[in-house]
Amino acid sequence: MKPDLDSLTAKWAERWEADGIYRYDPSAPRERTYAIDTPPPYASGEMHVGTIFGYVQADIIARYQRMRGKTVFYPMGWDDNGLPTERRTQRYFGVVCDPSLPYDPDFQPSMQGQTPVSRRNFIELCERMTAIDERSFEEAFRAVGLSVDWTLLYTTIGEKAQAVSQQAFLDALSKGDAYRAHGPTLWDTSFRTAVAQAELQDREIRGAFYELDFDGIKVKTTRPELLPACVALVAHPEDERFQALLGTGVKSPLGDEVPVLAHRLADPAKGTGIAMVCTFGDVTDVIWQRELDLPIRPILGFDGRFLADTPHIGGLTVAQGRARIVERLGLTPEPITHAVKFYERGERPVEIIPTEQWYLRNGGRDAELREELQARGRELIWHPAHMRVRYEHWVNGLTGDWLVSRQRFFGVPIPIWYPINASGFIEFDKPILPNRLPVDPAADTPPGFDAAQRGRPGGFTGETDVFDTWATSSLTPSIAGFEGTMDLRPQGPEIIRTWLFDTVLRSHTLRDELPWKHAMINGWILDPDRKKMSKSVGNVVTPLGLIREYSPDAVRYWSAAANPGTDTAFDIGQMRVGRRLAMKILNASRFVLGLPSTVDGSDEALDLAMLAALSRVVRQATAALEGYDYATALDLTERFFWRFCDDYLELAKARAYEHGCPPAMRTALSTLLRLFAPMLPFVTEEAWSWWQEGSIHLAPWPAAGNGDPALLDPALLDPALLGLAGEAIGAVRRAKAAAKLSMKAPVARLAVTCDEPSWELLSLAANDLRAAGAIASLEHVPGDTLTFDVTLT
RNA sequence: GGGCGGUUAGCUCAGCUGGUCAGAGCGCCUCGUUUACACCGAGGAAGUCGGGGGUUCGAGUCCCUCACCGCCCACCA
Numbered sequence: 001m002k003p004d005l006d007s008l009t010a011k012w013a014e015r016w017e018a019d020g021i022y023r024y025d026p027s028a029p030r031e032r033t034y035a036i037d038t039p040p041p042y043a044s045g046e047m048h049v050g051t052i053f054g055y056v057q058a059d060i061i062a063r064y065q066r067m068r069g070k071t072v073f074y075p076m077g078w079d080d081n082g083l084p085t086e087r088r089t090q091r092y093f094g095v096v097c098d099p100s101l102p103y104d105p106d107f108q109p110s111m112q113g114q115t116p117v118s119r120r121n122f123i124e125l126c127e128r129m130t131a132i133d134e135r136s137f138e139e140a141f142r143a144v145g146l147s148v149d150w151t152l153l154y155t156t157i158g159e160k161a162q163a164v165s166q167q168a169f170l171d172a173l174s175k176g177d178a179y180r181a182h183g184p185t186l187w188d189t190s191f192r193t194a195v196a197q198a199e200l201q202d203r204e205i206r207g208a209f210y211e212l213d214f215d216g217i218k219v220k221t222t223r224p225e226l227l228p229a230c231v232a233l234v235a236h237p238e239d240e241r242f243q244a245l246l247g248t249g250v251k252s253p254l255g256d257e258v259p260v261l262a263h264r265l266a267d268p269a270k271g272t273g274i275a276m277v278c279t280f281g282d283v284t285d286v287i288w289q290r291e292l293d294l295p296i297r298p299i300l301g302f303d304g305r306f307l308a309d310t311p312h313i314g315g316l317t318v319a320q321g322r323a324r325i326v327e328r329l330g331l332t333p334e335p336i337t338h339a340v341k342f343y344e345r346g347e348r349p350v351e352i353i354p355t356e357q358w359y360l361r362n363g364g365r366d367a368e369l370r371e372e373l374q375a376r377g378r379e380l381i382w383h384p385a386h387m388r389v390r391y392e393h394w395v396n397g398l399t400g401d402w403l404v405s406r407q408r409f410f411g412v413p414i415p416i417w418y419p420i421n422a423s424g425f426i427e428f429d430k431p432i433l434p435n436r437l438p439v440d441p442a443a444d445t446p447p448g449f450d451a452a453q454r455g456r457p458g459g460f461t462g463e464t465d466v467f468d469t470w471a472t473s474s475l476t477p478s479i480a481g482f483e484g485t486m487d488l489r490p491q492g493p494e495i496i497r498t499w500l501f502d503t504v505l506r507s508h509t510l511r512d513e514l515p516w517k518h519a520m521i522n523g524w525i526l527d528p529d530r531k532k533m534s535k536s537v538g539n540v541v542t543p544l545g546l547i548r549e550y551s552p553d554a555v556r557y558w559s560a561a562a563n564p565g566t567d568t569a570f571d572i573g574q575m576r577v578g579r580r581l582a583m584k585i586l587n588a589s590r591f592v593l594g595l596p597s598t599v600d601g602s603d604e605a606l607d608l609a610m611l612a613a614l615s616r617v618v619r620q621a622t623a624a625l626e627g628y629d630y631a632t633a634l635d636l637t638e639r640f641f642w643r644f645c646d647d648y649l650e651l652a653k654a655r656a657y658e659h660g661c662p663p664a665m666r667t668a669l670s671t672l673l674r675l676f677a678p679m680l681p682f683v684t685e686e687a688w689s690w691w692q693e694g695s696i697h698l699a700p701w702p703a704a705g706n707g708d709p710a711l712l713d714p715a716l717l718d719p720a721l722l723g724l725a726g727e728a729i730g731a732v733r734r735a736k737a738a739a740k741l742s743m744k745a746p747v748a749r750l751a752v753t754c755d756e757p758s759w760e761l762l763s764l765a766a767n768d769l770r771a772a773g774a775i776a777s778l779e780h781v782p783g784d785t786l787t788f789d790v791t792l793t
Numbered sequence: 794g795g796g797c798g799g800u801u802a803g804c805u806c807a808g809c810u811g812g813u814c815a816g817a818g819c820g821c822c823u824c825g826u827u828u829a830c831a832c833c834g835a836g837g838a839a840g841u842c843g844g845g846g847g848u849u850c851g852a853g854u855c856c857c858u859c860a861c862c863g864c865c866c867a868c869c870a
Contacts, residue, residue, distance in 0.1 A: 005832080202869080209870090221870055234870085265868055275870035284868040339869050389797060393866055493864075523798095524863075561806080561818095565798080567863070571805055573819050576832090583832055591829030635807070639817080649829080657828085730836095737824060737836035744827045774827095 040077030058490035075152035082469035162438035189304025208333035220271035280352035364398035411466025474502035554578035605764035731788035
């Protein structure tokens with residue numbers, strides 16, 4: 001029988017699931033538990049290879065810890081709540097949510113167009129959508145051998161997540177960490193929802209400067225359409241050019257009287273040195289409005305159109321309004337390219353619109369909390385360590401509290417109702433809290449009321465906003481169901497400011513503890529040509545395609561070769577190498593196990609030297625894994641494994657055929673398989689199953705003192721013998737290759753020049769060496785420099 | 794504008810606290826069907842360690858500086 005890599009995958013994935021070998025044991029004490037806060041991916045569309053990359057790295061740690069005797073809390077979750085799901089649902093089913101419509105229990109999507117549906121219908125379609133996507137993600141994760149305990153599966157839109165999220169919000173509310181406020185809000189006009197600072201990204205777009213004339217004062221702006229919202233001009237207090245104007249008023253080009261004021265943030269070097277303040281054009285306007293106590297003149301509506309009563313441009317879009325103002329004032333565009341803030345999933349720049357929203361305190365306006373969070377960041381152990389600075393910069397750069405309310409549908413509802421007083425006014429400052437969770441205030445009735453009182457004087461109204469998706473996913477430890485500080489958070493670098501920071505924040509404010517001890521940040525996947533991953537590599541670049549073509553162990557090998565934080569090129573070549581290694585492991589195992597195991601098979605010096613060298617590898621690889629340095633562990637193991645095959649097995653082969661397999665050879669095989677097991681779980685399990693009971697993934701990690709007596713004493717014998725004998729056989733091979741002879745060609749004489757101790761050492765393996773090299777005569781030439789002189793016949 | 798990481802053989806990358814660190818694999822070339830392995834084995838060629846300064850007896854390894862690549866952050870009138 002020939003080992004067949006491709007039939008292993010399904011076989012072992014099914015067996016592991018059936019045997020439940022990755023089940024978490026909740027009865028184990030904390031010190032024998034290792035808990036991982038797995039990133040719940042957005043299971044939307046086709047999985048990216050980068051996703052597999054990061055998850056495999058976490059899985060290596062999980063498998064290592066399991067072999068160290070820990071029960072591993074290793075859940076999977078699907079982060080399905082939120083805007084991406086809504087967008088996919090709209091496109092896939094051809095619908096759009098209209099909350100004013102009644103629920104239609106028999107609704108069938110037409111799969112095209114934009115059919116308006118009720119909120120409840122829309123949510124049901126979102127749930128159907130996520131179910132489809134999540135199946136394909138689970139298939140890919142199983143195929144690549146993630147050792148998650150699938151019984152712990154959760155979703156961020158699920159009942160448990162909703163209850164946890166709502167409870168955390170209510171706790172924050174009672175502590176004063178959550179509050180409702182009216183103020184300038186970052187707003188995406190296409191999705192018509194508020195967004196948070198963490199969801200912004202800069203994009204370079206083409207725009208233009210326009211020069212406006214305020215009573216002869218030239219002011220440059222990229223947004224002339226906001227002129228009707230202009231409430232002041234601002235110059236730097238020490239800018240001599242505008243000293244005389246400060247405190248006076250000027251007329252805007254539209255005829256409004258605005259004051260000229262001083263503020264330190266006005267930069268004399270920008271534009272003409274004096275800026276117009278509009279409510280609101282950008283974040284600086286917000287600061288100026290607040291700090292200079294300026295009036296707010298809102299002109300832009302939620303839909304991105306100017307309010308009907310806005311002079312000159314009422315009802316127009318931003319772009320139309322700009323064109324109208326430019327035309328009316330006869331402005332000349334001066335084209336520029338500039339960075340503008342976008343909602344990361346949006347298509348138009350964010351606007352700033354005054355609204356009522358819910359906030360969570362995050363240290364953005366509270367130096368004390370900020371310092372506490374910095375302390376948490378220092379307490380956390382980062383892999384690699386330099387990733388901590390991203391966290392620190394983010395915390396220091398926070399400009400306001402965390403806006404958590406979203407005017408969307410497929411999210412966790414904010415669990416609040418408001419009473420309506422006898423005059424019909426909503427009393428926002430007297431929220432009604434739920435007495436059970438989860439609730440949907442838009443559909444459920446609050447305690448003490450009946451459904452008929454909804455929207456009536458003396459009755460109630462339900463909050464219709466939902467939470468920002470991070471407000472829920474920042475609670476993954478609790479949603480997954482783990483109490484206390486976990487061990488590891490593996491994740492990508494791009495979500496340190498969101499997921500990692502938010503989780504630290506919630507854990508700190510709600511439970512006064514760090515959510516996990518370690519954070520392992522994976523690197524980026526780069527295209528072979530250093531660009532973003534693209535189609536250039538072909539359609540094989542789906543994880544399942546790669547797994548099928550190269551085997552899961554091969555894909556894992558590629559992932560395992562990059563340590564945390566290290567960017568990695570997408571490299572088919574590495575997967576080929578991984579596949580070859582997997583194959584070699586099977587073949588070497590088959591060879592060792594196929595040797596006769598006669599009674600007189602006993603260890604000789606070479607065998608013990610090999611074991612001594614392996615013992616050192618075990619220690620080094622273990623130390624590396626303890627430091628989350630799995631790539632080094634793999635490298636050490638792989639390096640030794642090739643020496644084991646090329647030198648040791650070749651040297652010991654003839655003797656083993658004749659006298660049987662030396663015990664050390666089997667010990668080494670057992671050890672090597674276990675060292676490889678976290679990275680290459682399929683082939684190691686296959687080879688293990690040929691001669692061992694139980695799963696290798698539950699076998700003890702090789703280390704002195706846990707089952708490998710031969711490894712107890714690393715000084716059993718000088719490991720140098722393996723190196724010496726390896727060099728000797730190498731010299732013989734070189735000579736044969738140079739003479740273009742077969743490796744089987746006989747050697748008349750091998751003369752070894754070396755000192756006396758080396759010769760004594762080498763002599764211990766003389767028989768093996770003669771047999772492996774077909775050497776007739778082995779001789780010693782005294783000397784200090786090790787050289788080999790090969791005489792071929 | 795600030796910060797973080799990177800720049801080592803054609804390619805992908807190791808090289809920790811300075812002195813066997815100039816390495817591995819892929820690719821390439823040559824040879825070889827040896828009773829584990831042709832989804833193979835053996836051997837070989839190949840680099841002034843991004844540029845320039847400096848510290849040191851000695852620097853890919855420390856310091857300064859410049860360039861380029863990637864990323865993060867920024868109050869981008």
